[in-house]
Amino acid sequence: MNLLLAEVAQATQRLADAGVPSPRFDAEELAAYVHGVKRGELHTVPDADFDARYWEAVARREAREPLQHITGRAFFRYLELRVGPGVFVPRPETESVVGWAIDALRAMDVAEPLVVDLCTGSGAIALALAQEVPRSTVHAVELDERALAWARRNVAGSRVVLHHQDALHALPGFDGQVDLVISNPPYVPLEEWENVAPEARDHDPELALFSGQDGLDTIRGLERTARRLLRPGGVVVVEHADTQGGQVPWIFNEDAGWTDAADHRDLNNRPRFTTARRAVP
The missing domain is CATH 3.40.50.150 (Vaccinia Virus protein VP39)
Known part of the structure; x- marks a missing residue:
């Protein structure tokens, strides 16, 4: 397992403990957002490219800030929408x-x-x-x-x-x-x-x-x-x-x-x- 996938596993547990309804999905989505890849490409991120900002994003989600506010995007049917506070x-x-x-x-x-x-x-x-x-x-x-x-x-x-x-x-x-x-x-x-x-x-x-x-x-x-x-x-x-x-x-x-x-x-x-x-x- 590469470093990012190991961190995603830890993040999943943290989000689950915080009561987040979909901890694995959210942990992966945050990792994909921070590292600029798709969720299915997380395994391709080299250990040297791990971005510590991932844990900042996880902490925000752990505090129950909406996933979409952190990433600034929401997916709806075939659309990618810009969303945020308000x-x-x-x-x-x-x-x-x-x-x-x-x-x-x-x-x-x-x-x-x-x-x-x-x-x-x-x-x-x-x-x-x-x-x-x-x-x-x-x-x-x-x-x-x-x-x-x-x-x-x-x-x-x-x-x-x-x-x-x-x-x-x-x-x-x-x-x-x-x-x-x-x-x-x-x-x-x-x-x-x-x-x-x-x-x-x-x-x-x-x-x-x-x-x-x-x-x-x-x-x-x-x-x-x-x-x-x-x-x-x-x-x-x-x-x-x-x-x-x-x-x-x-x-x-x-x-x-x-x-x-x-x-x-x-x-x-x-x-x-x-x-x-x-x-x-």
Whole structure:
């Protein structure tokens, strides 16, 4: 075993003792970042090239600073995004939400589908949709100025159009025209603050995490926004906590003008997102 791999093994144990959920992956990812190689190439780093800054990075992760804040990057579907303090770090669970939306857009009999991503954060969802459904037109909305700055970096040079607006009152010029509205909004109940992982609770923006006593305040507002924006037959896709799968579909009810409201599970078989269709008169 070369020196770097031996150090990675030690770092893995330190991160595990600190309660990091994926200690081996994080130890390897930090080593790859510091040494400028891919994770699968760690064995190629000569002992003489070992960089002591690795242990500085490990100490930061040991203190539960998000891995993505240390490396400055987050991977989402086929994207590498720039992230850091002030923006919500995209999670793997959201990839299944986007996958469903991509399938729905591809199935639409619309030449150039119009898409709105509300609470875009880093821009991950909007960029993935624009990349994987190239005939779509994607608009992304973000209120928080710090998150918006990260989104601007990420969408630069892409087809995504970014708007600095409140998601609950966004894009009135598109009323009744949008084919798909998607959002990963804040949904953590305020009473759950102490149970949130330190990486999120201490580093993600509160605006991107918490939403009222039951966590559903923003989703209730987004229901009204989506109802206003979508054309008849248009689709909404909203992520939620795995404990909210029995609640969110009821927000998109028939009395409010929706049909086909359903909940969906992520790759871990946990309730993860709700979809509904704007009723056709």
